[in-house]
Amino acid sequence: MVQKPQILGAKTVAKTRIFQVEQLDLRFSNGVEVSYERMRSSGNGAVLIVPLLDAETVLLTREYAAGVHRYELALPKGKIETDEDILLAADREMMEEVGYGAKNLTLISSLTVSPGYMDHVTHVVLAEDLYPKKCEGDEPEEIEVMPWRLDQLNELLLHDECTEARSIAALFMVRERLLSR
Amino acid sequence: MVQKPQILGAKTVAKTRIFQVEQLDLRFSNGVEVSYERMRSSGNGAVLIVPLLDAETVLLTREYAAGVHRYELALPKGKIETDEDILLAADREMMEEVGYGAKNLTLISSLTVSPGYMDHVTHVVLAEDLYPKKCEGDEPEEIEVMPWRLDQLNELLLHDECTEARSIAALFMVRERLLSR
Numbered sequence: 337m338v339q340k341p342q343i344l345g346a347k348t349v350a351k352t353r354i355f356q357v358e359q360l361d362l363r364f365s366n367g368v369e370v371s372y373e374r375m376r377s378s379g380n381g382a383v384l385i386v387p388l389l390d391a392e393t394v395l396l397t398r399e400y401a402a403g404v405h406r407y408e409l410a411l412p413k414g415k416i417e418t419d420e421d422i423l424l425a426a427d428r429e430m431m432e433e434v435g436y437g438a439k440n441l442t443l444i445s446s447l448t449v450s451p452g453y454m455d456h457v458t459h460v461v462l463a464e465d466l467y468p469k470k471c472e473g474d475e476p477e478e479i480e481v482m483p484w485r486l487d488q489l490n491e492l493l494l495h496d497e498c499t500e501a502r503s504i505a506a507l508f509m510v511r512e513r514l515l516s517r
Numbered sequence: 518m519v520q521k522p523q524i525l526g527a528k529t530v531a532k533t534r535i536f537q538v539e540q541l542d543l544r545f546s547n548g549v550e551v552s553y554e555r556m557r558s559s560g561n562g563a564v565l566i567v568p569l570l571d572a573e574t575v576l577l578t579r580e581y582a583a584g585v586h587r588y589e590l591a592l593p594k595g596k597i598e599t600d601e602d603i604l605l606a607a608d609r610e611m612m613e614e615v616g617y618g619a620k621n622l623t624l625i626s627s628l629t630v631s632p633g634y635m636d637h638v639t640h641v642v643l644a645e646d647l648y649p650k651k652c653e654g655d656e657p658e659e660i661e662v663m664p665w666r667l668d669q670l671n672e673l674l675l676h677d678e679c680t681e682a683r684s685i686a687a688l689f690m691v692r693e694r695l696l697s698r
Contacts, residue, residue: 338658340588341581350531350538354554354634357533360583368657372583373535375556400522401632402541402553407521408632445674447682449630450637451582451589453535458682476549477519490693499629501639501682508689512671 339365349373374453381457383426384413384447384502386510387434388464389483394507395434398480398497409482409495410503413458414473426461432473434481438463445509447502460506462513486511520546530554555634562638564607565594565628565683567691568615569645570664575688576615579661579678590663590676591684594639595654607642613654615662619644626690628683641687643694667692 341362350357356376363369387395394411401408414429416422423441431437445460473479484492489507492498522543531538537557544550568576575592582589595610597603604622612618626641654660665673670688673679 338588338661340586341657343586350533350536352531352538352540352554355531355536355538355556357531357536359533362583362657364581364658366658370657373533374584375536399633400545401629402543403555403635403637404629404632405521405524405636407519408629410632446680447685448582448585448589448680449682451585451591451681452580454584455586456584456631457680476522476543476551477545477547480519493626493690499627499638500632501628501630501686504628505682505685505689508686509674 341365344369354378374455377454377456380416380418380420381459382413382415383422383429384411384458384460384506385426385430386411386460386462386506387430387436387438387466388462388510389466391514392485392487393483394486394510395436396482396484397433398482399475400477407497408500409492409497410500411506413502416459422459423461426459426463428471430463431469431471433475433479435468435470436463436466437469439465439467444513445506447505449502458502460502460509462510486514522546525550535559555636558635558637561597561599561601562640563594563596564603564610565592565639565641565687566607566611567592567641567643567687568611568617568619568647569643569691570647572695573666573668574664575667575691576617577663577665578614579663580614580656581658588678589681590673590678591681592687594683597640603640604642607640607644609652611644612650612652614656614660616649616651617644617647618650620646620648625694626687628686630683639683641683641690643691667695
């Protein structure tokens with residue numbers, strides 16, 4: 337098994353309000369030297385929550401996504417705050433975005449979005465035994481909540497507004513988990 | 518259904534060799550005004566290929582991922598070149614990374630990685646009827662190819678090096694598709 341490349345140097349080449357780009361100078365174990373750029377996360381990663389309203393139904397959010405300038409139908413998610421526990425972050429984001437808390441929270445996986453170019457990690461949390469609880473978030477407009485049956489996952493995948501890889505991966509993983517119970 | 522926000526202004530706030538950050542000034546339909554940052558893609562998006570070696574086996578790549586500074590086990594992928602057809606890009610990337618061409622290529626989905634912050638799109642292509650064909654890519658070291666059985670997808674998800682959401686979503690989608698045949 338090959339050794340991973342040695343980092344010869346790293347420097348920040350751009351920094352904006354929320355993004356930071358680093359240049360990484362590497363030497364691969366075969367001697368080849370290359371320079372890559374990657375995005376560095378400022379924070380502690382993110383949580384993506386699969387809120388199970390009942391054994392067959394998840395709660396999706398329909399929210400404006402600036403990157404693609406349209407509404408996206410996906411699982412609720414958000415940044416983990418400084419020193420915040422992963423499961424507590426999941427519970428808080430769920431209260432802010434879908435108006436529920438959960439008595440039962442389970443970390444089921446930690447996903448990357450683009451490991452070649454970003455160090456960002458998203459923790460996937462299954463939320464069960466929900467109870468209504470709404471907290472104020474910092475969203476510019478009310479987020480629309482859409483219940484969706486897990487046995488209609490294939491219909492969801494055909495929906496124009498459902499494209500986000502993390503949500504799709506998480507929904508399949510949870511469906512798999514529930515089937516094996 | 519709410520109207521999507523109006524773009525009041527957009528300007529590039531940072532540009533590096535491969536990344537471009539844009540500031541977007543928005544007015545939501547409720548009158549709230551916000552400023553967001555998003556990454557703009559320079560290119561034509563990317564392809565992610567699910568190479569089916571036989572009815573039960575996909576070909577994964579184990580490749581150094583600079584964003585997380587470790588090796589990642591995932592599906593082969595790469596950027597679409599200028600004016601290149603999606604399916605031809607998939608075939609080319611597969612020849613470069615796994616040493617096979619495909620007689621049968623099908624676009625099955627187009628995924629986003631982080632639609633709130635990036636406009637990047639990845640087209641998922643199912644590749645069948647493979648034949649050995651190796652082309653030179655621009656990789657700094659040889660990419661390791663690992664066959665993996667689709668009925669061992671759950672074992673793959675437990676692997677430390679398999680974290681990328683697009684690959685996981687694509688593997689589930691393809692398994693679903695094959696089961697329904």
